[in-house]
Amino acid sequence: MRTRPRLYVSYSSEMSLLPTWTQKIAAFVFLGLLAVIPFGVIPGLGFLADNDWLKILSRVAIFAIGALGLHILSGLAGQVSLGHAFFVGIGAYTAAVLGGEVGESTWGLGLPIWIWLPAAGIVAAAIGALIAPTAVRVRGIYLAIVTLGLVFIGEWIFRSLPFITGGAQAGRKFPGFEFRIWKESPPLLDFTTDSSWFGIEMTSEAKTYLLLLVFVVVSVVIAKNIQRTRIGRAFMSIRDRDIAAEVMGVADAKNKVLAFALSSGFAGITGAILGAFVGRLVPEGFSLFMSIQFVAILLIGGIGTVSGTLLGSAFVVLLPRIVQDFTGLLASTAESGTGLLSWVAGIFVSTGLNDPGIVSTLPGTSPGLNVGQFNLLLYGLLLIGFLIFEPLGLFGIWIRIRNYWKSWPFTY
Amino acid sequence: MKKMRIFVLVLALALIAAACSSDSDDTTTTVAASGGEETTTTTAAASGGEETTTTAATETTEAPAEMKIDFGVDLEAGTITIGQTADLTGPFAPLVNPIMAGQQMYWAWVNANGGIGGLEVLMETRDTAYQVEQHIAAYDEIRDQVVAISHTTGSPQTLAIADALEEDSMIAVPATWYSGWTDTNIAPTVLHTGAPYCLEAMSLLDWMLAEEVKEGNDAPTLAIASIPGDFGLDPMAGALIWAETNGIEVVYDGSGTIIPGQDLKPVADAIVASGADLVYVTTTPSTFSEVYGGALTQGFEAKWSGAGPTYNPAFLVSPIADAIQRDWYGGFYMQPWGGDSAGMALTMQLVEASGADIPANDYVGLGVVEAMLVHAALQKAYENGDMTRAGVLAAVRSLDNVDFLGVAPAENYTGSTSDQIQRAITLWRPSVANLEAGGSGSEIVETDFIGPTAESFEFTEACYQF
Numbered sequence: 001m002r003t004r005p006r007l008y009v010s011y012s013s014e015m016s017l018l019p020t021w022t023q024k025i026a027a028f029v030f031l032g033l034l035a036v037i038p039f040g041v042i043p044g045l046g047f048l049a050d051n052d053w054l055k056i057l058s059r060v061a062i063f064a065i066g067a068l069g070l071h072i073l074s075g076l077a078g079q080v081s082l083g084h085a086f087f088v089g090i091g092a093y094t095a096a097v098l099g100g101e102v103g104e105s106t107w108g109l110g111l112p113i114w115i116w117l118p119a120a121g122i123v124a125a126a127i128g129a130l131i132a133p134t135a136v137r138v139r140g141i142y143l144a145i146v147t148l149g150l151v152f153i154g155e156w157i158f159r160s161l162p163f164i165t166g167g168a169q170a171g172r173k174f175p176g177f178e179f180r181i182w183k184e185s186p187p188l189l190d191f192t193t194d195s196s197w198f199g200i201e202m203t204s205e206a207k208t209y210l211l212l213l214v215f216v217v218v219s220v221v222i223a224k225n226i227q228r229t230r231i232g233r234a235f236m237s238i239r240d241r242d243i244a245a246e247v248m249g250v251a252d253a254k255n256k257v258l259a260f261a262l263s264s265g266f267a268g269i270t271g272a273i274l275g276a277f278v279g280r281l282v283p284e285g286f287s288l289f290m291s292i293q294f295v296a297i298l299l300i301g302g303i304g305t306v307s308g309t310l311l312g313s314a315f316v317v318l319l320p321r322i323v324q325d326f327t328g329l330l331a332s333t334a335e336s337g338t339g340l341l342s343w344v345a346g347i348f349v350s351t352g353l354n355d356p357g358i359v360s361t362l363p364g365t366s367p368g369l370n371v372g373q374f375n376l377l378l379y380g381l382l383l384i385g386f387l388i389f390e391p392l393g394l395f396g397i398w399i400r401i402r403n404y405w406k407s408w409p410f411t412y
Numbered sequence: 413m414k415k416m417r418i419f420v421l422v423l424a425l426a427l428i429a430a431a432c433s434s435d436s437d438d439t440t441t442t443v444a445a446s447g448g449e450e451t452t453t454t455t456a457a458a459s460g461g462e463e464t465t466t467t468a469a470t471e472t473t474e475a476p477a478e479m480k481i482d483f484g485v486d487l488e489a490g491t492i493t494i495g496q497t498a499d500l501t502g503p504f505a506p507l508v509n510p511i512m513a514g515q516q517m518y519w520a521w522v523n524a525n526g527g528i529g530g531l532e533v534l535m536e537t538r539d540t541a542y543q544v545e546q547h548i549a550a551y552d553e554i555r556d557q558v559v560a561i562s563h564t565t566g567s568p569q570t571l572a573i574a575d576a577l578e579e580d581s582m583i584a585v586p587a588t589w590y591s592g593w594t595d596t597n598i599a600p601t602v603l604h605t606g607a608p609y610c611l612e613a614m615s616l617l618d619w620m621l622a623e624e625v626k627e628g629n630d631a632p633t634l635a636i637a638s639i640p641g642d643f644g645l646d647p648m649a650g651a652l653i654w655a656e657t658n659g660i661e662v663v664y665d666g667s668g669t670i671i672p673g674q675d676l677k678p679v680a681d682a683i684v685a686s687g688a689d690l691v692y693v694t695t696t697p698s699t700f701s702e703v704y705g706g707a708l709t710q711g712f713e714a715k716w717s718g719a720g721p722t723y724n725p726a727f728l729v730s731p732i733a734d735a736i737q738r739d740w741y742g743g744f745y746m747q748p749w750g751g752d753s754a755g756m757a758l759t760m761q762l763v764e765a766s767g768a769d770i771p772a773n774d775y776v777g778l779g780v781v782e783a784m785l786v787h788a789a790l791q792k793a794y795e796n797g798d799m800t801r802a803g804v805l806a807a808v809r810s811l812d813n814v815d816f817l818g819v820a821p822a823e824n825y826t827g828s829t830s831d832q833i834q835r836a837i838t839l840w841r842p843s844v845a846n847l848e849a850g851g852s853g854s855e856i857v858e859t860d861f862i863g864p865t866a867e868s869f870e871f872t873e874a875c876y877q878f
Contacts, residue, residue, distance in 0.1 A: 055552045104878060159640070159671070168668065169568045169641020170878055171544060280572045282544045282641075321553070324538070363500050363512045363537060366768070370509070372501035372539025 124268025514779020
């Protein structure tokens with residue numbers, strides 16, 4: 001009986017992080033696979049160990065951390081926010097000022113990562129908590145507008161403080177992933193250069209990927225723990241009906257402020273990591289588009305679930321690359337071969353100057369959308385499609401697949 | 413895996429080369445330049461006729477016995493891959509898409525005529541949407557696949573990858589004319605083509621001043637406004653230097669005040685209120701039309717100009733066509749469409765031969781010029797027997813006279829910052845008649861123009877510094 005799934009004999013076992021053995025094993029195998037990606041040992045997925053793919057996977061990790069923050073605010077506490085990019089920016093510039101080098105016109109204290117990384121989260125969380133009381137007074141679409149204002153105000157502030165941000169359209173350098181005890185001391189762990197770790201040659205991309213993987217795992221554990229404990233239950237009760245929650249003794253305002261602060265803290269950390277990863281950011285980067293990207297991650301992945309948030313991050317970040325590679329593949333199919341496959345590919349891509357097609361591999365000359373335009377179109381269509389046909393997102397699709405196989409061969 | 417394959421390939425080739433060259437040293441000769449001591453590198457031969465046009469170098473060069481390669485060159489497949497980080501969907505998309513078209517046509521033509529030593533040149537283009545972060549990601553994606561970057565859109569974007577370019581010893585041709593690209597201290601692998609924004613501003617204002625004087629106004633006033641960042645502030649620096657040198661009063665200084673996506677009426681109002689005779693603006697084409705349109709509706713009349721990318725040829729088919737025809741004094745870093753040169757003839761011939769339905773566009777020629785520069789670099793590297801990225805960089809840094817067949821002024825990539833600076837621009841005026849006659853709408857006034865202020869300005873470092 002004990003081995004039967006969904007049979008819980010105690011409250012704590014039902015509430016545990018990974019309730020079933022299947023989940024425990026699956027999680028560890030999956031994590032193990034993610035951890036060995038840089039070594040190129042997974043059959044069929046060896047290409048992921050290339051530097052360019054490792055960078056994309058690192059980007060997935062960064063966006064996952066930010067999206068987990070928004071998941072706490074929007075997914076759990078039900079507060080719609082378009083202001084996430086503002087807090088990402090706050091975190092990024094906190095890190096830049098504390099950890100960055102002094103430039104000709106920019107401030108920088110050159111402090112080590114163990115100061116600037118937590119500080120980025122703390123400062124963003126503090127500003128989130130400061131702004132939250134205003135946001136707590138409104139709900140739904142009104143809250144979306146209030147937080148939208150935040151993005152615009154933020155962008156203006158970032159542009160107007162060149163000594164912090166480097167100025168509009170110029171930007172500044174960010175501190176890198178280097179662990180040192182104090183400012184000038186030699187780095188104990190350096191993720192910015194290639195070196196040998198335990199006798200294995202590691203590129204900086206591989207090391208950065210592993211570091212970010214650790215950050216994601218920590219973030220997931222924190223997000224999951226928030227979700228399955230008192231705070232999370234309070235958030236969810238507010239999401240489902242805030243008045244009813246307050247009647248039951250859940251402090252509405254306090255919890256909303258807490259949700260804002262936690263979410264902003266995650267966003268701040270994301271900003272600091274993004275800055276360190278990219279190396280240089282301009283103030284215009286923390287725009288409404290970034291906020292929308294985070295919302296899109298939640299919507300496409302499946303709002304209210306950690307797994308969905310992770311799936312969504314992977315999907316949104318990988319989509320442009322997949323479209324790019326897929327278009328390239330179709331173009332070569334259309335060009336090289338004959339037969340039905342080549343014909344179908346030929347309809348989709350335009351490879352010649354006067355060859356009609358939906359997507360053009362020769363931007364500027366051949367008809368059709370270029371890959372970038374096609375990506376934007378696809379992005380929009382996917383958002384609409386998921387909202388209408390699969391509100392639970394990728395996670396919902398996964399649930400359906402799982403349920404189908406659970407009862408297979410029966411359909412009920 | 414790929415590196416391993418390349419390594420084995422190089423090793424195998426080295427062995428073959430060693431075996432072949434044991435009897436004579438002559439097989440390793442690269443062709444010496446014909447012009448005596450001065451190394452003259454010609455990118456493409458004069459376009460004598462469709463069939464006979466081949467690159468000069470492919471006609472005369474023998475393949476080096478030994479070829480060093482690292483990224484982007486596959487001797488087995490016979491290909492050279494070059495990358496482009498291009499704004500295909502952002503604010504400069506209307507200008508960058510024709511540039512890409514020009515490059516595609518040029519490389520298709522090079523490939524059809526034997527490529528570079530028989531190697532076919534392939535393009536790997538990524539969209540950057542004029543976003544710094546996306547630009548960095550795009551570069552990261554292709555950096556290990558390519559031997560050179562033949563196009564990178566945008567100053568802040570190119571600056572953001574400058575360190576990575578230097579680390580990779582990757583040459584890059586920027587579609588941006590920030591004066592820092594000539595400053596060898598700022599980005600040593602980024603290659604300028606044409607005069608930088610700040611000198612362009614000086615020459616254009618010199619021209620406009622001369623026109624004002626002709627009309628009897630000896631002391632015109634100047635208003636300036638721009639987008640922030642080096643794209644906007646470099647030309648503004650040039651305009652301010654010009655005003656100071658010529659004793660011209662700056663009645664409005666809106667450097668960095670044009671923010672895309674925000675209300676631009678205050679900028680337009682300020683320009684109108686200043687009553688300036690000359691206005692120098694640098695921003696994206698769409699924001700320029702907002703500022704210009706805002707001033708125009710208030711009945712404001714002046715001579716307007718700005719850095720090249722501020723103007724969009726599509727203005728001539730818009731409601732502001734008549735006004736822009738009257739007000740705009742255009743400058744460009746090369747000859748616009750229809751210019752009198754072998755290079756422009758080649759460009760026009762390529763467009764015609766491609767059969768593509770492309771309207772006459774000044775930026776197609778720019779794509780050809782960018783490709784010509786990379787062609788010259790790759791050709792030289794091929795002759796040197798070193799097509800590694802560092803080899804290509806070394807090759808381009810040995811070229812002191814890259815000839816663009818007259819379509820753009822010849823460039824020098826050797827020596828100090830002041831040796832390399834380009835000052836010449838082409839002056840043109842918008843013309844609906846030219847457009848209707850099948851041209852690009854840019855009526856050439858003078859080619860290879862250097863204004864007196866631009867001529868006398870001592871250029872030792874970037875006009876605008878971060």
